[in-house]
Amino acid sequence: MELLTSILSLPVNSVLVFTGAALFLWYYLQDQLSYWRKRGVPYISPIKCFSFTMAQTLRTKSVLETTKEMYELLEGHSYGGIYRLFRPAVILRDPGMVKEWLVKGFPSFHDRNSPPDKKARNLSGNLFTLTGDRWHTVRTKLAPAFSSAKLKVMYQTLKGCASDVNAHLQGLCSAKGEVEIDIKDLVSRYAMDVIGACALGIQCNAIKDPENCQMRKAVQQIFRINWRFSLQILLSAIHPKLALLFSLSRGTSEVTKFLTSVTKEAMDVKKKAGSSRKDFLQIMMSAGDTEIEKRKLKSAEDEDFVFTENVITSMIGLFLSAGLDPVATTVTFCLYELAYHPEIQDRLFQEIQPVRNECGDEIGFEDLKKLQYLEQVVNETLRKYPPAGVLSRKCTESFQIPDSSVVIEKGLGLMIPAACFHHDPKYFPDPEKFNPERFSKENIGNIVPGSYIPFGEGPRFCIANRLALMDVKTMLITLVSDYALHPCARTKNHFEFDRETFTLNPKGEVWLRLKKRN
Numbered sequence: 001m002e003l004l005t006s007i008l009s010l011p012v013n014s015v016l017v018f019t020g021a022a023l024f025l026w027y028y029l030q031d032q033l034s035y036w037r038k039r040g041v042p043y044i045s046p047i048k049c050f051s052f053t054m055a056q057t058l059r060t061k062s063v064l065e066t067t068k069e070m071y072e073l074l075e076g077h078s079y080g081g082i083y084r085l086f087r088p089a090v091i092l093r094d095p096g097m098v099k100e101w102l103v104k105g106f107p108s109f110h111d112r113n114s115p116p117d118k119k120a121r122n123l124s125g126n127l128f129t130l131t132g133d134r135w136h137t138v139r140t141k142l143a144p145a146f147s148s149a150k151l152k153v154m155y156q157t158l159k160g161c162a163s164d165v166n167a168h169l170q171g172l173c174s175a176k177g178e179v180e181i182d183i184k185d186l187v188s189r190y191a192m193d194v195i196g197a198c199a200l201g202i203q204c205n206a207i208k209d210p211e212n213c214q215m216r217k218a219v220q221q222i223f224r225i226n227w228r229f230s231l232q233i234l235l236s237a238i239h240p241k242l243a244l245l246f247s248l249s250r251g252t253s254e255v256t257k258f259l260t261s262v263t264k265e266a267m268d269v270k271k272k273a274g275s276s277r278k279d280f281l282q283i284m285m286s287a288g289d290t291e292i293e294k295r296k297l298k299s300a301e302d303e304d305f306v307f308t309e310n311v312i313t314s315m316i317g318l319f320l321s322a323g324l325d326p327v328a329t330t331v332t333f334c335l336y337e338l339a340y341h342p343e344i345q346d347r348l349f350q351e352i353q354p355v356r357n358e359c360g361d362e363i364g365f366e367d368l369k370k371l372q373y374l375e376q377v378v379n380e381t382l383r384k385y386p387p388a389g390v391l392s393r394k395c396t397e398s399f400q401i402p403d404s405s406v407v408i409e410k411g412l413g414l415m416i417p418a419a420c421f422h423h424d425p426k427y428f429p430d431p432e433k434f435n436p437e438r439f440s441k442e443n444i445g446n447i448v449p450g451s452y453i454p455f456g457e458g459p460r461f462c463i464a465n466r467l468a469l470m471d472v473k474t475m476l477i478t479l480v481s482d483y484a485l486h487p488c489a490r491t492k493n494h495f496e497f498d499r500e501t502f503t504l505n506p507k508g509e510v511w512l513r514l515k516k517r518n
Contacts, residue, residue: 127463
């Protein structure tokens with residue numbers, strides 16, 4: 001009653017404005033929240049979707065957990081409509097549609113569903129978030145960095161870091177011939193040393209001096225979900241432009257400042273020394289120099305200039321974070337499974353040893369191709385524990401679903417539930433069982449196309465997937481060759497996953513017993 005009295009006491013113009021705004025908001029919400037019903041598309045109710053959005057924002061459930069619930073609610077359908085707060089989006093449920101949408105339909109799903117930021121502030125101007133021609137330019141310029149010739153050179157760096165891990169373990173095992181260790185921490189230190197050298201050309205010394213490795217502490221924050229980023233995702237669900245009220249942040253401002261400082265320092269060193277080392281930073285600096293010379297820009301922040309210092313810093317942040325957590329967790333998950341499956345571990349050891357003996361204890365770059373069972377083990381690890389369990393895209397031009405009258409309109413979001421495909425018994429029988437035989441030469445042809453996509457699909461497929469696989473394999477070869485892996489008293493018999501990271505990450509420590517082989 002008091003509210004009504006207050007409204008009636010307002011000037012007529014104010015009442016009209018208030019009423020008009022309320023009617024507009026009511027009409028807008030009615031239109032948005034009945035979007036899929038009016039189009040005859042199977043959908044999850046807006047109220048249910050709202051509960052999923054809030055659970056993700058408050059971190060009571062992870063994105064993977066809510067996506068799994070949506071996947072199950074739409075059972076029996078090839079795709080379905082969902083809502084990100086007030087905005088309609090679509091989720092695929094048929095892996096057969098993945099290639100149709102992300103490869104053939106790439107012009108319609110060119111970009112990821114991330115809030116845009118042309119000035120690339122706060123680590124946002126990287127391959128993951130860049131859009132349109134800017135993404136294509138950066139991708140094209142960086143592709144040569146992952147050629148076979150470049151990977152062969154980087155392999156020597158990987159082997160050097162793996163040798164440091166082995167030397168560290170030899171010291172720990174010197175007294176008893178075995179050691180109990182947090183394997184997650186150990187392989188994270190290895191991954192940091194590798195990506196620090198490959199991305200910036202610097203020595204992080206995370207293996208030898210972990211307490212003083214500020215780089216690892218900073219990079220680990222990039223993939224963590226902080227309140228600012230949660231708020232921005234919530235705002236973007238209302239309207240993408242609202243998200244730009246807050247600059248996209250993949251970490252705290254302190255992390256951004258630290259990585260900016262480290263990148264600038266590395267760039268200055270390279271400029272003064274005239275470095276010819278072809279790490280990722282040098283490749284981007286060279287591309288930036290070419291742009292300046294070609295376009296004769298007056299400002300480094302020119303809208304058409306792709307490789308600004310902000311973009312380079314953002315790309316370094318992406319390379320460091322993507323080369324740290326996803327690699328470290330994949331190795332961790334794999335070692336954990338090997339410890340609980342000694343028959344698989346033994347078979348892998350029996351495959352590695354002859355190749356190692358043939359090469360004089362030094363497995364070369366070309367020799368990695370001989371290790372087919374290792375390939376199966378890594379593939380099965382990525383199936384059961386995909387680093388990125390959900391792929392997202394944004395419709396950039398209208399797309400008509402094949403054999404349907406339904407049109408996905410420009411601006412709608414798209415979700416591809418990769419982890420749900422990986423764990424669906426329809427595509428992978430007994431999905432919780434760790435079984436590398438799924439990827440044997442005899443069985444790999446039976447895998448349904450689109451049901452196994454650990455690195456994405458289409459032109460936005462992970463550019464560094466070959467480096468990541470080589471990184472994982474190098475560490476596995478080193479550890480399995482010289483140590484037998486076993487559970488210990490501190491090993492948990494199941495994983496609890498961290499809800500505050502973008503990637504699939506075990507919460508807490510992962511302890512194993514490593515016993516030196518004779």
